[in-house]
Amino acid sequence: MEMTQEEMKQNIxxxxxxxxxxxxxxxxxxxxxxxxxxxxxxxxEAKSSAKKLIEKIDEYLEFxxxxxxxxxxxxxxxxxxKIAKIExxxxxxxxxxxxxESENIKQDIYFGSGNKxxxxxxxxxxxxxxxxxxxxxDRKPFEVKRGDVVYLKGYDKNIFSDSGNIxxxxxxxxxxxxxxxxxxxxNEWLGVSDE
Numbered sequence: 001m002e003m004t005q006e007e008m009k010q011n012i013x014x015x016x017x018x019x020x021x022x023x024x025x026x027x028x029x030x031x032x033x034x035x036x037x038x039x040x041x042x043x044x045e046a047k048s049s050a051k052k053l054i055e056k057i058d059e060y061l062e063f064x065x066x067x068x069x070x071x072x073x074x075x076x077x078x079x080x081x082k083i084a085k086i087e088x089x090x091x092x093x094x095x096x097x098x099x100x101e102s103e104n105i106k107q108d109i110y111f112g113s114g115n116k117x118x119x120x121x122x123x124x125x126x127x128x129x130x131x132x133x134x135x136x137x138d139r140k141p142f143e144v145k146r147g148d149v150v151y152l153k154g155y156d157k158n159i160f161s162d163s164g165n166i167x168x169x170x171x172x173x174x175x176x177x178x179x180x181x182x183x184x185x186x187n188e189w190l191g192v193s194d195e
Contacts, residue, residue, distance in 0.1 A: 015053040022046035068093065073120035073128060076110070083120050083128040084108075093117065098131045103141045105131060123173070130172045137182045142169045147183030152176070160186075 022045040068074055068086055074093060075083045080102070084095035097108045110117075120128065131141035144150065148161045153176050161167070171177040181189070 012053065012056045015049060015056050018049040019046060019053050022049050068117070068119075073125045074117050075120040075124050076117045078116060081124075082110075083124050084110075085128070096132070098128050098141065100127065103131070103143075105135050105141065126175075127169070127173045133179060137179060137185065139179070139182060142167075142172055144179065145183055147186065149180040149182075149186060151178040151180050153178070 022042060068089065070086050070089060072086050073083065074086060074095075075081060081100040082097045083100065084093065084097040086093050086095050088094035092109045092111045094109050095107075096105060097110070098105045134141045134143065144161055144167050146161060149158050150161055150167065151158050158180055167177045172179070
């Protein structure tokens with residue numbers, strides 16, 4: 001059975017109290033110059049309690065660190081938000097990282113330490129997946145150009161975009177607009193050269 005965070009905190013408090021009592025008893029024995037055997041017993045108890053306290057603190061800290069596995073979507077916000085699906089783990093998080101600020105995507109490695117990383121929310125995962133669809137079309141995420149074909153959910157139609165700036169990131173993340181083909185892909189399909 002796994003302990004809750006509150007149970008772990010209570011456990012640490014109990015062990016800290018034990019250490020405190022043992023150290024206080026030792027200090028009192030030294031002050032009143034009790035027998036050597038009493039002082040040694042108090043020291044052994046303080047040492048044992050301190051070891052148990054350290055173990056409980058380690059358990060608590062381990063509990064606080066997010067556990068990730070291959071296939072998990074993760075994010076961090078330092079210095080700006082990046083989202084990835086973990087492809088490989090070996091002391092670092094390997095994946096295709098999407099930077100939400102610069103809207104760039106690149107294969108990279110980040111080292112997971114402390115609470116810097118967390119599991120991505122459903123909205124962050126959706127933004128990541130949509131950003132990757134643009135990458136598959138050789139486009140920067142959420143970049144729409146004149147002549148691109150987009151699907152408009154509300155109209156249930158594919159249309160040619162006559163302007164590249166009317167659809168925003170949230171339109172794609174919300175699923176209202178989907179990039180179907182870029183202008184370059186349409187021209188290639190039609191056999192039209194760019195010249």
